[in-house]
Amino acid sequence: MAFPWNRGDGQDQTAPADARRRARGRRARQEAARVESSRSTREKRHERLAWGIGAGLLVLVIGIVVFGFYQEFYRPPRVWAGSVRDQEFKMGDLVERIRVLQGLSGQVDLSTVPFEYLRDLLNAEVLRQAAPNLGFRLADEDIDGVIKAQFYPSVPEGQESDPGQLDQEFRNNYQIFLARTGLAAADFRVIVQEQLALQQLGLMLGRTIPETTEQVEVEWIRSEIEGRIDVGAIRARLGSEKTGGGEEFVKVAGEVGIPAGFADRTGYVGWVPEGAFPELDGALFGDEERDIPPLEVGEISGPIFTQDGIYIVRLLTGPTDREFSNQMRNKLNIELVTKWQTNEQIRGANEGWLRMNFNSKWYAWVADQVRLSAPRVAPGQQGASGQGAPGGQGFPGGQR
Numbered sequence: 001m002a003f004p005w006n007r008g009d010g011q012d013q014t015a016p017a018d019a020r021r022r023a024r025g026r027r028a029r030q031e032a033a034r035v036e037s038s039r040s041t042r043e044k045r046h047e048r049l050a051w052g053i054g055a056g057l058l059v060l061v062i063g064i065v066v067f068g069f070y071q072e073f074y075r076p077p078r079v080w081a082g083s084v085r086d087q088e089f090k091m092g093d094l095v096e097r098i099r100v101l102q103g104l105s106g107q108v109d110l111s112t113v114p115f116e117y118l119r120d121l122l123n124a125e126v127l128r129q130a131a132p133n134l135g136f137r138l139a140d141e142d143i144d145g146v147i148k149a150q151f152y153p154s155v156p157e158g159q160e161s162d163p164g165q166l167d168q169e170f171r172n173n174y175q176i177f178l179a180r181t182g183l184a185a186a187d188f189r190v191i192v193q194e195q196l197a198l199q200q201l202g203l204m205l206g207r208t209i210p211e212t213t214e215q216v217e218v219e220w221i222r223s224e225i226e227g228r229i230d231v232g233a234i235r236a237r238l239g240s241e242k243t244g245g246g247e248e249f250v251k252v253a254g255e256v257g258i259p260a261g262f263a264d265r266t267g268y269v270g271w272v273p274e275g276a277f278p279e280l281d282g283a284l285f286g287d288e289e290r291d292i293p294p295l296e297v298g299e300i301s302g303p304i305f306t307q308d309g310i311y312i313v314r315l316l317t318g319p320t321d322r323e324f325s326n327q328m329r330n331k332l333n334i335e336l337v338t339k340w341q342t343n344e345q346i347r348g349a350n351e352g353w354l355r356m357n358f359n360s361k362w363y364a365w366v367a368d369q370v371r372l373s374a375p376r377v378a379p380g381q382q383g384a385s386g387q388g389a390p391g392g393q394g395f396p397g398g399q400r
Helices: 007-074 091-105 113-134 140-151 163-181 185-206 231-237 249-256 278-285 326-351 360-371
Strands: 080-084 087-090 212-223 268-273 310-323 354-356
Touching: 080 091, 080 113, 087 091, 087 113, 091 113, 091 163, 091 185, 091 360, 113 185, 113 326, 113 354, 113 360, 140 163, 140 185, 185 326, 212 231, 212 249, 212 278, 231 249, 231 310, 268 326, 278 310, 326 354
Parallel strands: none
Antiparallel strands: 080 087, 080 354, 212 268, 212 310
């Protein structure tokens, strides 16, 4: 028996299918949402990662720039170069002092000056601290007197002058000198004070030199250390040490010798006391500790390498008690000052109150900084009134 079709029966049959379709739709939408969410999450993660990498690279670049700036510009001038007790000198102080020399002389020898100037700075500080115990006077009025003597205009004899005008001219000369050298007045006063102390040390040690002493008469041939002359070939031209037999000493000295202020063009030096040329003392006076006999009269030495040059020496007259020439007294006086400074350096290093921090890296940095500064005064140029740096034994803290 057939039953009539009922609408409710159709709905009952289609409802599961619709539900399944809706369920599939929901699942599809949920899956699409999950996919979209996953894609969005990945994109956000990639975006955050990209931002993180970018920020990291930016921080790295900034760090490199900052570190480079610190290493190249900020740190080097503040690195300590040396100290004497509680007084410390930095690399920047050393550069500034060398620039003073550059301003005064117009040029500097960067192959030697950085180390020499650091040593001179320390020597000057050692002497400054020792000055009270040595009885040296380094008062402001003494410094004023040196500066005034250096820059005060001279008045021709018999000519009247206005004191006020002379004072004004003195101030102008001094200010022009400071401007041309780039020096502050306070810095120049420090230089003058150091020179005063050095001069007083020289005077004190000079009083220990006797009126007469044994001296030998010599002549020599001097060559520069960095010169291209073959000193072996020069020595060979002179023949054997004692008998000679070669070319005349005077002739060879005149052709290749570089006098440097003590020998004339023929190589003749004159009378030399022991200690005036310490590195030649072994040849001229002998050295018992090293079992080195002195040259005999007429004997010619082999090449002697010193810090000042290469020497070939001939002894003309043996030890004779004589008075000093002014030149040799001054040379011996300078050597006594150098010896005092060297002894103080050794004592300070041994006792720990003198320290130095200088190597090839800092040497190169100091030299590069000085090269950046063009000379402020052309070579040979002096102050407006014809005066340059104060006289005496050279620039601050040492001899030149």
